[in-house]
Ligand SMILES: [Zn+2]
């Protein structure tokens with residue numbers, strides 16, 4: 466007798482923790498630029514709720530699986546032409562410039 470049924474395989478998903486700008490569709494690029502603009506406006510008006518909502522919806526639009534309430538940032542690596550977009554907490558570096566995990570591993574920003 467089988468007490469436990471085999472669990473179905475998790476559905477194939479296209480969500481990931483970060484995206485590359487050049488891999489985005491035209492529609493997603495428009496969404497990303499519009500989101501940055503609207504998020505900037507929200508910050509100007511000190512509307513944190515709107516700011517978070519914009520970033521959350523943008524993560525969905527870009528197919529990103531990031532923590533709830535996160536802020537999306539673009540890798541500002543000055544060593545390569547990286548265009549990764551991901552979660553601010555993951556991209557945070559000591560000197561405040563967002564850098565993706567790949568860049569952090571390969572050529573971290575130097576503080577001195
Ligand atoms: Zn990078």
Ligand SMILES: [Zn+2]
Nearest residue numbers: 542545547568
């Ligand atoms: Zn880099």
